[in-house]
Amino acid sequence: MKPTDIKNPEYFHKVVDCQYACPAHTPVPEYIRLIAAERYTDAYMVNWQSNVFPGILGRTCDRPCEPACRRVRVEEEPVAICRLKRVAADNKEDIRERLPVIPATKNGKRVALIGAGPASLTVARGLAPLGYTIDLYDNQFAGGGMMRSQIPSFRLPAEVLDEEVNYILDMGINATFNVQVESLKEILDKEYDAVFVGTGAPRGKGLNLPGLEDAMPNVYLGIDWLSSVAFEHTKSIGKRVLVLGGGNTAMDCCRTSRRMGGEDVRVVVRSPFEDMKASPWEKEDAAAEGIPIYNNHVPKEFVVEDGKLKGMRFEKVEAHYDEDGKRTLVPTGEDLVFMEADDVLMAIGQENAFPWIERDLGIEFDKWEMPVVDKATFQSTNERVFFGGDSAFGPENIITAVAHGHQAAVSIDLFCRGEDVHKRPPPHVSLSSQKMGVHEWSYDNAVANDHRYAVPHAPLAKTLKNRKVEVELGFDVETGYKEAERCLNCDVQTVFDELRCIECDACVDICPTDCITFTTNGTEEELRHRLEAPANNLAQDLYISADLPTMRVMVKDENVCLHCGLCAERCPTTAWDMQKFLYNVHKAGE
Amino acid sequence: MSYQLPKFRHPELPVNDLGYTKADYEGAISTLCAGCGHDSISGAIVRACHELSIEPHKIAKLSGIGCSSKAPTYFLGNSHGFNSVHGRMPSVVTGAALANRDLLYMGVSGDGDTASIGMGQFAHVARRNLNMVYIVMNNGCYGLTKGQDSATADRGSASKKGDPNIYSAIDLCGTALQMGATFVARSFSGDKEQLVPLIKAAISHRGFALIDVVSPCVTFNNNAKSTKSYEFVREHSEATGTIDFVPMHKEITTEYQPGHSHEVTLHNGSSIRLYKVDESLNPFDRRSAINALEEHRCSGNILTGLIYMNMDSRDLHEVLETSQRPLNALDESDLCPGNKMLLNINASLR
Numbered sequence: 001m002k003p004t005d006i007k008n009p010e011y012f013h014k015v016v017d018c019q020y021a022c023p024a025h026t027p028v029p030e031y032i033r034l035i036a037a038e039r040y041t042d043a044y045m046v047n048w049q050s051n052v053f054p055g056i057l058g059r060t061c062d063r064p065c066e067p068a069c070r071r072v073r074v075e076e077e078p079v080a081i082c083r084l085k086r087v088a089a090d091n092k093e094d095i096r097e098r099l100p101v102i103p104a105t106k107n108g109k110r111v112a113l114i115g116a117g118p119a120s121l122t123v124a125r126g127l128a129p130l131g132y133t134i135d136l137y138d139n140q141f142a143g144g145g146m147m148r149s150q151i152p153s154f155r156l157p158a159e160v161l162d163e164e165v166n167y168i169l170d171m172g173i174n175a176t177f178n179v180q181v182e183s184l185k186e187i188l189d190k191e192y193d194a195v196f197v198g199t200g201a202p203r204g205k206g207l208n209l210p211g212l213e214d215a216m217p218n219v220y221l222g223i224d225w226l227s228s229v230a231f232e233h234t235k236s237i238g239k240r241v242l243v244l245g246g247g248n249t250a251m252d253c254c255r256t257s258r259r260m261g262g263e264d265v266r267v268v269v270r271s272p273f274e275d276m277k278a279s280p281w282e283k284e285d286a287a288a289e290g291i292p293i294y295n296n297h298v299p300k301e302f303v304v305e306d307g308k309l310k311g312m313r314f315e316k317v318e319a320h321y322d323e324d325g326k327r328t329l330v331p332t333g334e335d336l337v338f339m340e341a342d343d344v345l346m347a348i349g350q351e352n353a354f355p356w357i358e359r360d361l362g363i364e365f366d367k368w369e370m371p372v373v374d375k376a377t378f379q380s381t382n383e384r385v386f387f388g389g390d391s392a393f394g395p396e397n398i399i400t401a402v403a404h405g406h407q408a409a410v411s412i413d414l415f416c417r418g419e420d421v422h423k424r425p426p427p428h429v430s431l432s433s434q435k436m437g438v439h440e441w442s443y444d445n446a447v448a449n450d451h452r453y454a455v456p457h458a459p460l461a462k463t464l465k466n467r468k469v470e471v472e473l474g475f476d477v478e479t480g481y482k483e484a485e486r487c488l489n490c491d492v493q494t495v496f497d498e499l500r501c502i503e504c505d506a507c508v509d510i511c512p513t514d515c516i517t518f519t520t521n522g523t524e525e526e527l528r529h530r531l532e533a534p535a536n537n538l539a540q541d542l543y544i545s546a547d548l549p550t551m552r553v554m555v556k557d558e559n560v561c562l563h564c565g566l567c568a569e570r571c572p573t574t575a576w577d578m579q580k581f582l583y584n585v586h587k588a589g590e
Numbered sequence: 591m592s593y594q595l596p597k598f599r600h601p602e603l604p605v606n607d608l609g610y611t612k613a614d615y616e617g618a619i620s621t622l623c624a625g626c627g628h629d630s631i632s633g634a635i636v637r638a639c640h641e642l643s644i645e646p647h648k649i650a651k652l653s654g655i656g657c658s659s660k661a662p663t664y665f666l667g668n669s670h671g672f673n674s675v676h677g678r679m680p681s682v683v684t685g686a687a688l689a690n691r692d693l694l695y696m697g698v699s700g701d702g703d704t705a706s707i708g709m710g711q712f713a714h715v716a717r718r719n720l721n722m723v724y725i726v727m728n729n730g731c732y733g734l735t736k737g738q739d740s741a742t743a744d745r746g747s748a749s750k751k752g753d754p755n756i757y758s759a760i761d762l763c764g765t766a767l768q769m770g771a772t773f774v775a776r777s778f779s780g781d782k783e784q785l786v787p788l789i790k791a792a793i794s795h796r797g798f799a800l801i802d803v804v805s806p807c808v809t810f811n812n813n814a815k816s817t818k819s820y821e822f823v824r825e826h827s828e829a830t831g832t833i834d835f836v837p838m839h840k841e842i843t844t845e846y847q848p849g850h851s852h853e854v855t856l857h858n859g860s861s862i863r864l865y866k867v868d869e870s871l872n873p874f875d876r877r878s879a880i881n882a883l884e885e886h887r888c889s890g891n892i893l894t895g896l897i898y899m900n901m902d903s904r905d906l907h908e909v910l911e912t913s914q915r916p917l918n919a920l921d922e923s924d925l926c927p928g929n930k931m932l933l934n935i936n937a938s939l940r
Contacts, residue, residue, distance in 0.1 A: 074598040439591035439624075447596035502820045504625045504808065505780055509633035513600045514612075533600040550824065564596050572625025572808040 001524050003546045009429040012581040015558050016491045021068035023403035025585045026050035028065055028081055029491040035088055036484035043088035045098055051402050052122050055160045058086030060151055062397040070488050074560050077452035079486045087480035100129035102171050107131035109416045112192040114181050117145020118398045119389025120198035121168045122405025126588035128171035136175040143169055146200055149227035152256050153468040184357045194384055194412045201390035205349040211302030218309040222253045222347030229256055236261045238342025242312055243267045244299055245347035246276035253345040254291045259467035267293045272319045311340040350395055377421040378408040409588040425586040434492055434578045441578055443492055445565040448485040489563045493581045496554055498545040500575035507567035507576055513560045521553045595619045607643040615640045617667040627779030627805030628658055628727045632665040634782050638789035651696045654679040657734050658700030658727035677708025680715035683722050690916040691907050695722035702732050705741035705760045716769035719797045721905040726762055729807035730818035737810025748815035763897055764883050766800045772903035773799035776894045778823050790835040794856045797903035830871050830895035834863045873898055
């Protein structure tokens with residue numbers, strides 16, 4: 001293998017698994033250390049720079065970072081990254097002075113944002129400080145998009161949402177609420193320099209089953225029903241509720257039902273429990289509220305008697321997987337299962353809809369009726385129109401929308417300055433030694449053995465009575481510290497200098513997880529099998545040095561490195577050093 | 591400064607026949623200087639004991655005084671240990687081994703503990719052929735007292751202070767051969783490929799097994815003019831050959847060229863296979879071993895690997911014809927069989 005090029009920022013970036021997995025590449029270990037140091041405001045701002053909505057995401061993020069956490073590979077449970085983010089948000093001081101200054105004189109460029117969800121707000125946060133004039137249009141009464149209409153208040157209190165949305169709206173954004181944009185042409189005719197479409201995936205999918213027509217008065221689309229609850233048009237639901245679907249919307253629907261009068265609320269899902277799309281913790285929270293999940297039940301028909309919905313019938317199935325892991329649901333042949341219901345909520349998916357975009361504006365649409373959007377620049381085939389969030393490539397999540405918004409803001413800024421949008425500015429990186437003295441590091445290198453701490457919940461008796469009472473109470477400061485100490489500081493990199501190495505083996509002997517081997521070079525495939533411990537996780541790189549005096553090389557399997565710094569502590573010649581690697585995605589105007 | 595090893599280990603660490611991972615043979619985190627060769631030897635001992643599937647409670651590690659003799663804290667944390675008096679480790683092992691022959695005795699000593707204050711004890715334990723492994727962590731200096739030259743420092747070798755040593759060196763392998771040791775090897779802390787099989791062979795040998803391991807002292811004796819530095823040893827070591835240790839009941843899979851290898855079966859059914867590089871040495875002939883040591887000394891090189899092994903070794907218990915049952919397992923009825931037995935014995939003497 002060739003020596004590893006550690007000058008390529010992507011090498012060490014990949015070692016920071018959580019940050020690499022985060023669509024917005026939030027520097028996770030950096031803010032976790034700040035939380036441990038009780039510097040909550042600083043921790044909040046590190047987050048805010050990357051993900052714009054730390055308080056919201058600290059409650060609602062899909063947390064792609066957590067399954068990636070190295071802790072999963074050496075212990076079991078990841079660091080509670082998401083809930084630590086909330087600790088920063090809960091305990092911060094007033095941050096308004098730290099927000100970017102909005103120039104009084106504008107740069108003369110006008111940008112329209114359609115939709116006031118996380119993607120559009122992120123674009124606004126990127127462009128407003130650069131002097132752009134920004135007009136925002138949304139059909140709801142306030143900003144936030146699906147964060148406001150679809151996430152129930154017991155998961156995301158309105159105050160938290162308002163606070164973070166307002167940080168952006170207060171940047172001099174000209175927001176027009178309660179307006180449905182019916183024509184993109186009309187917007188383009190206003191001669192904006194650029195238009196950003198962040199209208200989400202607003203259309204819920206339904207199931208057209210026998211009996212639907214008669215049952216219709218008691219059948220709702222999940223996301224529509226959730227927003228109707230959020231906007232207080234809907235105030236109750238029947239005692240017996242069936243929720244169809246296995247995603248997070250289904251979880252929100254069933255838990256909201258429990259708070260709106262539902263007593264026998266059931267989730268019915270076609271797939272096996274393990275295959276459900278809902279995040280594991282959302283399933284747990286539903287279970288904790290006494291909501292059973294019936295898996296392997298395929299809905300067949302609505303049962304209506306005397307013109308009124310009585311319930312539904314389901315066919316029991318078994319999942320079979322072929323060699324490629326492709327799933328087919330095979331009926332078990334048992335009788336159909338009948339379940340009583342007063343109301344049915346369908347939460348089986350959502351999709352995009354662009355009836356308001358004229359097809360003659362130079363914006364190409366594919367066979368799925370999705371706009372053709374460049375994955376890096378978020379520009380459509382009409383160079384003035386950019387897409388982001390769920391409206392670009394279909395339903396994802398908040399943090400992905402934020403990541404899109406950052407990139408779209410960069411593109412719009414480049415475009416408005418007449419520069420090539422394909423020339424993406426490189427990330428900001430720094431690598432600096434953490435050595436404070438002999439065997440002293442600037443970070444807590446001792447590895448905490450604690451298991452993951454659970455976030456306390458408010459009592460059910462209280463939360464089920466009022467849909468606005470937040471269920472999760474968040475970590476207190478002490479627990480937050482202990483949880484923060486579980487972080488392995490994967491951004492503090494083990495940097496090896498072969499010119500200093502005397503091949504004494506001290507690092508090999510001390511490494512608690514047998515990551516380091518000195519051996520003759522070879523191909524990657526073959527090297528992976530003759531290291532101190534097998535390197536079977538192919539997603540994790542091998543760090544290879546140049547040739548050493550004995551014509552061997554140092555090979556480090558990054559997979560389960562604890563970043564404990566013992567290799568560097570035991571190195572007599574400082575050939576190993578612990579260096580903090582900071583990686584920040586380039587944002588507009590930086 | 592880290593005072594504790596993290597608890598987490600590689601999730602795919604191999605387990606041995608007893609179901610233990612290497613981690614079960616580790617000790618406390620080392621407090622020796624960073625880069626000390628002794629830590630590598632500790633690592634090699636851990637590996638050898640793990641790979642041989644020795645139950646940790648069947649091992650006793652004993653040492654004297656010095657940096658080397660601190661080292662047993664840093665390996666085999668689940669085994670018996672005795673940190674004894676300076677140079678007196680052999681006496682303590684002798685006592686322990688006579689009382690309980692069922693344990694594996696792993697003596698760890700240094701060049702000061704062995705070649706200076708403990709020289710007399712070393713000579714006698716070798717000549718009595720006590721069944722033990724005797725590992726010398728040999729760095730040629732007194733690291734614990736700021737790096738003075740020790741009795742194994744080569745004449746002319748200079749430590750960090752820079753003054754060449756004016757006395758001739760004691761060669762522990764040569765001394766052990768003279769004293770009648772039945773297993774003599776030398777190795778280098780920076781070469782686990784060689785050291786681990788040697789430790790395994792020494793453990794399986796019945797009798798006194800010396801491994802003199804050159805182990806650079808990075809703090810006081812790892813400089814350009816030292817003959818016990820990493821660089822010097824790497825450039826000047828000449829291996830007698832490489833050896834493979836094949837545990838009992840394991841299929842032999844390595845291929846070898848006939849004529850260049852010796853296979854030797856040990857008393858416990860394991861075998862070692864020696865791939866010879868140096869044709870002038872026959873490691874089963876003591877005279878050949880002594881000559882090879884002397885030739886390498888004259889040429890300024892360090893002979894490493896298996897130097898001598900006596901296949902007909904009879905250890906102290908065999909010589910003394912002691913009870914097969916460990917003495918400490920004999921109870922009062924064994925030791926005082928009663929008046930009738932006494933009368934029988936007396937009668938047999940009349």
